[in-house]
Amino acid sequence: MDSNPPEQSTARLPPVLSKLLAPAPGEAARDGAWHAFLAEHDRLLRHVCRSLGGDADAEMDRYTRVLEELRADDFRRLRSFAGDGRGRFTTWLTVVARRVCLDHERSRYGRVSPASDADARSARRRLADLVAVNLDPDQLGAPVTANPVARLEREETRAALLVATSELDPEDRLLLALRFAEDLSAREIAEVVGLPSPFHVYRRLNPILARLRAVLAEAGIEESPE
Amino acid sequence: MNEIEINTSEHLSDELVTAWLDGELAGEERARVTDHLADCDRCREEIVALRQLLVQNSATGLPVQRRRPIRYLVGTAAAAAAVWFLLVPSVRGPEPRLRDGTSADAGAVPAVMVVAPVGEGARADGTSFTWRAMGRDAQYTLTLTDAAGALLWQISTPDTAIVLPDHVRLAADRAYFWTVDALLADGDAATSGLRGFETAP
Numbered sequence: 001m002d003s004n005p006p007e008q009s010t011a012r013l014p015p016v017l018s019k020l021l022a023p024a025p026g027e028a029a030r031d032g033a034w035h036a037f038l039a040e041h042d043r044l045l046r047h048v049c050r051s052l053g054g055d056a057d058a059e060m061d062r063y064t065r066v067l068e069e070l071r072a073d074d075f076r077r078l079r080s081f082a083g084d085g086r087g088r089f090t091t092w093l094t095v096v097a098r099r100v101c102l103d104h105e106r107s108r109y110g111r112v113s114p115a116s117d118a119d120a121r122s123a124r125r126r127l128a129d130l131v132a133v134n135l136d137p138d139q140l141g142a143p144v145t146a147n148p149v150a151r152l153e154r155e156e157t158r159a160a161l162l163v164a165t166s167e168l169d170p171e172d173r174l175l176l177a178l179r180f181a182e183d184l185s186a187r188e189i190a191e192v193v194g195l196p197s198p199f200h201v202y203r204r205l206n207p208i209l210a211r212l213r214a215v216l217a218e219a220g221i222e223e224s225p226e
Numbered sequence: 227m228n229e230i231e232i233n234t235s236e237h238l239s240d241e242l243v244t245a246w247l248d249g250e251l252a253g254e255e256r257a258r259v260t261d262h263l264a265d266c267d268r269c270r271e272e273i274v275a276l277r278q279l280l281v282q283n284s285a286t287g288l289p290v291q292r293r294r295p296i297r298y299l300v301g302t303a304a305a306a307a308a309v310w311f312l313l314v315p316s317v318r319g320p321e322p323r324l325r326d327g328t329s330a331d332a333g334a335v336p337a338v339m340v341v342a343p344v345g346e347g348a349r350a351d352g353t354s355f356t357w358r359a360m361g362r363d364a365q366y367t368l369t370l371t372d373a374a375g376a377l378l379w380q381i382s383t384p385d386t387a388i389v390l391p392d393h394v395r396l397a398a399d400r401a402y403f404w405t406v407d408a409l410l411a412d413g414d415a416a417t418s419g420l421r422g423f424e425t426a427p
Contacts, residue, residue: 032401035401035403035420035422038403038420039403039419039420039421039422042405042419042420043337043417043419044283046417047279047282047283047286048279050415051275051279051282080240080241081240081241086241086244086245086248086250086251087241087244087245087247087248087250088244088248090283091244091247091248091280092240092241092244094276094279094280094283095240095243095244095247095276096240098272098275098276098279099240099272169257170257170258170260170261170263170264171260173261173264173265174260174263174264174270176264177263177264177265177270178270178274181267181270182270182271182274184274188274191277191278191281192273192274192277194249
């Protein structure tokens, strides 16, 4: 991957950004362009900084860090925004600001620990419930048991689910992950992936779950009785 | 633009996340990014949080560029044929806590509206800062900086007008910036955003 930011056509950049990145006649002009940029995007940046919680001091710490990062190395990060029409500058700015805030938090407080095993078991339980297979969901992620038959059944079910989900299209796998790993509602999933309504999400999820049931049935894993 | 390789051991770049969120990816590149999102907890959690932020940005009237229609390819896991959806960018999020713009809901509280000083010709001494009230029991914090962003003065007040104290001296023919943040009685916040003015020569 080329580490140098691509050449930008300043004509495609938002006006305040184009003016900021253009060669400036002096420091005062550069400061003026920077503050014009902030006047347009300050609220967005502060909204992002506020979204991560904490008190006013924490928000201002993040905000200061974001401004430092954007100004660093002659606006290096802003220059990396490729104005070729792929994505909006305000979206990009939201992405970058949030990432800078999170990096700042990590540098101060360390990394957030990954999801616990209980969360992973809970996600598998919800998927198993909706697929309606005849199994004990707690066994999917439970510690190794001495019962060889139960262990074998658990492994077969886990393997079958893994194969079934891995064969899905990326869009469908993402829907499943959003539903069961992120525990989002249909409305929230629709917003994330850009579907018009929760009903579009249901219309896609139901056939996916039906297919998973069919695959598990082929593998000899029966549906639970009604 | 140089092609960006997606390595499953790496996370998505700023540009790829932006393009995915704005529906600007297509074909194999979109499939690769979506595939990564399905497998990577960190990137997936990030795009969920970012989408919520973008919905809030849109609902609060924060400046956003025009958006091109998004086409979403339906997977063929159960269907016999692929279907293209033309999406309408009318997604609304929950009512945001930060009310600093007109939201889509009726009765939304506007941003803190500043009265003066704005623009050119402000007094260099004894400058009076005035803004519109945000309801009963609101508390305001005024922050004044110079053109380089250095903090000159900050004060909290329940009033909507305040005079610059004698010990804060402004120079003539210079640019300054100020912000009013409001804490409302119901716990919500509002802000004027950055406002600039220039002192008279």
